[in-house]
Amino acid sequence: MSNVSAMIKKSEVDYSTEKIQERNNIFVCHPWSPMNTNHSKLMLFRGKGYRVWDVNGKSYIDCCSLNSTCGYANDDISKPIYQQLLKFHGIDLSLASNEPVGELSEKLASLLPKELSRTLFVNSGSEGVEAAIFIAASYWEQIEQPRYRLVSFADGYHGSTFGARSISQLPRIVQPFGSLISSTYVQLPAASKDMRKPELLASLLEKFEKALKNEEQPPMAVIVEPFLNVGGSVQFPVGFLAGLRKLCDEAGALLILDEVFTAYARTGKMFAFEHESITPDILVSSKGLAGGYMPITAVTMKEKIHATFDKDIHIGGVRYGHTTSGHAVACVAALATLDLIERENLCERAELFGKQLISEFSVFAGRGDIIDVRGIGLIFVIEMSSYEMCSKFKFLAQEKGLLVRQSGVTIKVVPPLIVDSQGIEEISHIIKLCLEQGGFI
Numbered sequence: 509m510s511n512v513s514a515m516i517k518k519s520e521v522d523y524s525t526e527k528i529q530e531r532n533n534i535f536v537c538h539p540w541s542p543m544n545t546n547h548s549k550l551m552l553f554r555g556k557g558y559r560v561w562d563v564n565g566k567s568y569i570d571c572c573s574l575n576s577t578c579g580y581a582n583d584d585i586s587k588p589i590y591q592q593l594l595k596f597h598g599i600d601l602s603l604a605s606n607e608p609v610g611e612l613s614e615k616l617a618s619l620l621p622k623e624l625s626r627t628l629f630v631n632s633g634s635e636g637v638e639a640a641i642f643i644a645a646s647y648w649e650q651i652e653q654p655r656y657r658l659v660s661f662a663d664g665y666h667g668s669t670f671g672a673r674s675i676s677q678l679p680r681i682v683q684p685f686g687s688l689i690s691s692t693y694v695q696l697p698a699a700s701k702d703m704r705k706p707e708l709l710a711s712l713l714e715k716f717e718k719a720l721k722n723e724e725q726p727p728m729a730v731i732v733e734p735f736l737n738v739g740g741s742v743q744f745p746v747g748f749l750a751g752l753r754k755l756c757d758e759a760g761a762l763l764i765l766d767e768v769f770t771a772y773a774r775t776g777k778m779f780a781f782e783h784e785s786i787t788p789d790i791l792v793s794s795k796g797l798a799g800g801y802m803p804i805t806a807v808t809m810k811e812k813i814h815a816t817f818d819k820d821i822h823i824g825g826v827r828y829g830h831t832t833s834g835h836a837v838a839c840v841a842a843l844a845t846l847d848l849i850e851r852e853n854l855c856e857r858a859e860l861f862g863k864q865l866i867s868e869f870s871v872f873a874g875r876g877d878i879i880d881v882r883g884i885g886l887i888f889v890i891e892m893s894s895y896e897m898c899s900k901f902k903f904l905a906q907e908k909g910l911l912v913r914q915s916g917v918t919i920k921v922v923p924p925l926i927v928d929s930q931g932i933e934e935i936s937h938i939i940k941l942c943l944e945q946g947g948f949i
């Protein structure tokens with residue numbers, strides 16, 4: 509009997525911890541993971557609030573899941589999901605509609621600037637970015653001024669899918685068939701640790717201005733993240749989004765904001781662009797929308813963009829979407845999550861606790877292996893001297909019951925936004941222990 513068929517047979521009867529792990533190692537393809545990663549060593553099976561438990565009963569504070577803004581097993585979200593499941597789970601929106609999708613679309617419109625009122629739902633952040641690119645390109649065709657060139661950050665990350673990969677130059681994004689989209693890439697003018705300094709604003713905007721200019725190939729849109737997530741946890745100087753908005757207006761380009769990670773209170777505002785009081789033309793928001801309880805992404809566009817789709821030559825409408833777009837259960841999860849974000853003042857809490865972490869740890873910046881300490885809202889970042897040091901920190905933290913996230917040479921501490929002051933104290937305590945015991949400072 510082959511290993512695999514033996515495994516199938518055994519797994520039917522044997523659910524010991526070792527067997528659960530072995531089954532995982534044989535059958536699961538883990539995304540974005542080197543082949544020698546043993547994810548089954550961290551086999552999680554339960555969560556409550558900001559804590560999760562592994563199959564051996566060890567508990568951790570979750571500061572690594574970008575999606576889980578409202579914590580685990582939250583009745584305020586899971587009960588409405590269950591009720592909706594009992595009633596009606598969804599239908600292909602190209603055929604009919606459901607009540608929750610309308611309620612959620614209206615709710616988003618009420619949270620966003622007036623012009624951003626029309627939402628298309630997809631399942632993942634990557635799909636949202638693909639949809640935004642399609643909508644932007646279609647818009648230009650529909651107003652009979654075709655434009656196909658995008659401007660994006662070389663170090664941006666917009667997802668796993670073909671188009672989303674085409675607009676980044678991060679080495680891990682490279683695909684065998686190259687870029688599918690004509691994109692001009694903007695390089696960061698300085699090291700990640702310096703990028704939030706006010707004196708870098710002018711050179712950063714200058715790079716975008718240059719990238720936008722090209723009379724033969726005018727830009728259809730700029731797409732950026734307000735904070736580079738995967739591409740080095742990079743924070744930008746105040747005024748970046750406002751300056752970019754102005755440049756886009758001057759070049760006649762649309763501004764697409766990829767707020768897949770930053771939306772829904774993570775940065776201390778419901779949407780990160782609110783820090784600069786601007787309005788993007790298309791907004792992609794995802795991870796915190798349903799708190800990770802259901803997969804859902806919103807692609808919200810200005811009504812004046814949506815209105816041009818009556819000129820689409822094939823169906824006279826938006827030729828885009830999935831049979832699961834606007835899934836009723838996912839919409840109910842999002843409505844419950846948004847309600848909780850507002851009721852529990854999660855924007856204010858993210859701002860308060862984020863500032864607390866920064867003020868506690870910024871003294872370590874520049875000491876030993878700590879290159880920089882930065883953050884916005886409840887995205888707390890420690891930049892270290894090397895990838896290896898980050899990995900060492902991550903595993904030490906895990907041993908001590910804290911799950912953090914590594915992006916290159918940065919450690920990201922991203923707790924659920926429902927974390928309380930006791931949780932923040934515990935997180936701080938473990939980080940301090942790791943810095944001391946790991947010999948990082």
Ligand SMILES: Cc1ncc(COP(=O)(O)O)c(C=O)c1O
Pocket residue numbers: 632633634635637665666667668733737738766767768769794
């Ligand atoms: C800014 C940004 N855009 C897009 C994506 C892709 O989202 P998904 O993994 O849901 O496809 C991510 C994921 O981390 C992200 O951080």
